[in-house]
Amino acid sequence: MKVWQKPGFWLPLVIVLVWGGAVLLIHQDTMRESAFVLLMAVGLASSLNILLGYTGYVSFGHIVFFGLGGYTGFYLLSEQGWPLFASAIGGGLLSAFIAGLVGLAVLRLRGAYFALATIGINEAARAFVSNFEPYGGATGMFVNFSAYQKYGGPGPALWTTFTFLWITTMVVLVASYLVKHSRFGLGLLAIREDEDAAMVMGVKAPKAKTITYVISAFFPGVIGTLYFFKNGNIEPGDAFQLHMSIEMLVMVMLGGMGTVMGPLVGAVGYQWLRGYLLTSPIFKDLHLAVAGAMLLVIILFVPAGLVGWVRNHVQRLQKVLE
Amino acid sequence: MALLQVNDIASGYEGVQILWGVNLKLEPGKLTTLVGSNGVGKTTLLKTVMGLMAPINGSVFFQGEDVTNLSAHARANAGMVLVPEGRQLFTEMTIYENLEMGAFSHRARANFKQNLDKVYELFPRLKERTRQKAGTLSGGEQQMVAVGRGLMAEPEVLMLDELSLGLSPLLALTLFEALTRLKKTGLTMLLVEQNVTMALAVSDYAYVLAEGKVHLEGPARELSKNDEVRRTYLGI
Amino acid sequence: MLDQLISSLTDGLLLGFVYGVAAMGLTLIWGVMSVINLAHGPVIAMGMFGTYLLFTHLGVNPYLAMVPVAGAGLIAGLVIYVIAVHRVINAPHLSSLLATFAVNMIIIGVGTAVFSTSPQNINYSLGSVEVGFLTFPASRLVGAFGAILVTACLYLFLYFTRAGKAIRAVANNRMAAELMGIPSSRVLALSFGLGTMMAAVAGGLIATFFPFTVLSGGPYELKSFVICVLGGLGHPLGALVGGLMLGGLEGLIPTFMPVSWVPVVEFGLFVLVLLVRPSGLFGAK
């Protein structure tokens, strides 16, 4: 069967296609804003999953690529006057480049040591950017409002950004599926199960891990540029939030790591829950605590995540949910 | 009545069953040997008996009581003591502290002083270096600490997994001598050994494990004359 | 220049002792059960608020308040272990990391609901100490002494009590400990409790000289990571040394470059040490 004939391939894709298309058709600002937040979460969680789910390496500071890419894209856009599309790709490429540089070194570390190193990299990057004058130092950068005129005023500019994000998210999902179902992906799974054994069997682990790291770093860079363009400004504190990084992990876990569908379900589920708790009169003050309790229950009792659980329990859906 | 009785134990790791119904009895005061080729499940059996692994099926009775559902440390407190394969010392702690940890259970603590003297008498070399870190000792000394630590627990039954593995013949001999001295004190022991000749020489009774089951059993002297055993394990 | 260097270094080192205590809790837990406790920061904040509440509402001297705060920290640790950690103790690292992070969210969430995220302050001054050209608040000196005291107590406990030795035995070889009749689960719970107790005490000490919010534990948690790696993960005394190193760096760096470069150097060094010597600068195993 060709790739596009497999339900596991097109299911997540069509969902996002229909969803984003509907938002574009209905053309309503509030809905776009919410969909933007959700799609961004899906894109970030899915790109993290490419590393976490397929190689088992826990990157706690993955948000560093969102921050560095976002900063670079924003710089190209606001200081160098590049168009949005090119800036976003530029941001993504920088993230990928950095990942390639640090990847070879950092990916030698296993388990918790790797997790700690990624936290360190994120904090170091944040502190560095705060001191980096071309990127505006501690107070960051902004786009002059007139920049939106290029895209037909602020309204259309926001819609353009949304459309771009929508497409990016679909590309992430395709990449996620292709990595998982290639020979390359098989090697990654072997690394996840037992890295030493995989090396013995001939998997070139350092190279494979680094390539995966590069792929999973590219998309956050693109998404970062789009997000900060929408926001109109960028500051170190917003770009390198460790908390957001961990939220990405939670989304992947919630949906089921190592699946294509999992991060999609997890990201939407988590954001929806967070939104619900934030606005619910009962849980408003306790939203963080309630979310934490739910996360704990998932970790302790459903470690495979929602999609993983369904896959394990409903035979018929195994082919559909990848 | 047997001191330790293993009934129909089936056990294994995730997805791989190794033991398929093993029966075993240890008579009080006797030294019993378990013989079998590599990977047949000797260590798995000891781990299951000690409660480090949960059996798929079967039960373990100690002093007439069912201990199948007790944790390993509870079995140790009851007097079942295993000197594990690879010694498993507390490498960051001194020899003295290792022995002290051996006497962690309540019943062992009462006779700490006497037992310590006994161990030092059995292995005088340990007494000379009580403050040395266990991780810095030679292999033979480490094995002495391991056996000594097991004795500090005041065992009712002492199980020894691969006592002589990796030791020089001379050191192995020293340890086997220690075993015969312990046997004289009336201690019940279960020995798992790859040096079958030596093991059968000191044992009262022996079991041969093959394909996850007890293949042969009998008094050690008889088994050492058995043709199959001689061919397979004694290399004669 | 020299005056500045010395006074800056003094401040940094005094603070380093307290950093060390915070990191010691983290490193103890890691050493015994290979779990990185991401609820460490919120527990530090709980220590701050515990001291604050006892001082502000009951008028307890903040240093005396540390005794009940330590007790509460121990109990909190036991509870966290039993509920969140025990089930994932043998699972892959991701599970224990996320489980403790879930606890982090719960504590921060409840803390925010109760205290809001507004800054608080313990209004208790011991005045300033002047030695030659050096001037520093007395509370920092007391904090450093407190830190040394806590470290000494931990060492006496680990090396001279039965329970302490059991902790070291479990940390060293959990299976062997179990075989010797040591109830390893209970020892793990106790270690976790001690680790959070150290965090709570560190929080209490910090609260006597800095203002704080519910979220204030976060930076100290990050610093604790750095310290643990400098001193060698799993070595409590290494944590104190690492703490002093970090404090010293924080005193040293500003003498030569803008203060805002401190975190760049700190975390850069952290990643570098992880890569070159994951066992820590002094973690000669």
Add this chain to the structure above:
Amino acid sequence: MKRFGVGFVFVIALSFIVASLSAPPGATAAAKTVKPAAAAAAKTVTIGFTASKTGKFNVEATRQINGLHLWMEQVNGAGGIKLADGTVIKVADKFYDDESKKERVQELYTKLINTDKADFLISPYSSGLTDASAVIAQQYNRIMITAGAASDSTYKKGYTLVYQSYTPASRYLTGAVDILLKLAPKAKKIAIIHENDKFATDVVKALKIYAEKKGLNVALFEGYDSGTADFAPFINKIPADVDAIMGGGHFADTTTLARQLYEKKINTKMIALLVAPPEPKFAELGDACISVVGSSQWEPLAHFTKESAAKEGITWFGPTGEEFINAYKAKYKEDPSYHSAGGYVAGMILQDAIMKAGSTDTAKVKAALDAMNIMTFYGQLKFATGPKDHGLQLGHDMVYIQWQKDKQGKAMKQVVWPLAGATASAFVCPAR
């Protein structure tokens, strides 16, 4: 199989669409203000904003909201704003807690505009949060009056609908240099320690230029992160013979800085800090607050009267200073600070513009704001209208206070600059 799959997709996609409809901004929970038909004689306009009910801006933001609420109460109590065509406008508000964090501000303002149908916006407290919200206001074509947002940079981004009620940051501490030179004409060296955020950075950049122009040497110029609790590394870098220490940021961090300067027994002729000193709560520092100078947007003791307005030929609008203070004290049982006045004035600006425009239409109100030049108890209000700095406050000026001891030895603040409005003369920092 295939058909089943197709249905499955649509069910899931549909549920996501529903999710994006109801997610983060939970539309269902929001109270809606229904706009009555245009022809009605009475109309309610909704003023939307976020408030830092928690977090580090809690102290300042609470005062600001108190001021705004007092204004609303007075307007509605007086029967609303009466327009020329007879329409009566009542004001209602809708606000959320932004937790002093920028990440939520944009989401909440989008929600205020689209879901809660806010007609006009007031900024959150602080330049950082305002900067984030201003983009949204401009993107959705809403007028925003900023309060507690002094940073100049916000008004240099090409916005046309954002109006500043505070004196811009660039004029915040320049007066302190004048005070210093008056107190100690031989002063040579100053040290600047500031929060690394938009507002404080804008303040100290202008301060540095001004100080150097006046012949002073800026011996130390360092920024600290917003959450900083330990200022020792900065204080240790202050040269021993410095004549003045200036800077700070917002209330929480600046208060800590002042305390640690005292604990470290730093000797200097003058300490001038941002935001915190004018707050009455600053007195809780005890001895550490004595002699600290602060710049204030407004002080109860400062006088702007109808007479002074007439003298300068500017129209007077709103209550007198006394009326405001009394009303505020009666409602909140505390003295108003300049943050309170700022919140109140933001409302007044909107009120005056709506009255002059005779409408609530965005374009008409904008025109009225562009043309505004009034005098109030808070001082003069006039906005820049050029393309480079539209909305920047031009009319208003700072006053400077210093904490001094009264006869009973109690700490109290006195206006010390400008000299014309001074209630006491400034003194040099005593030796510590």
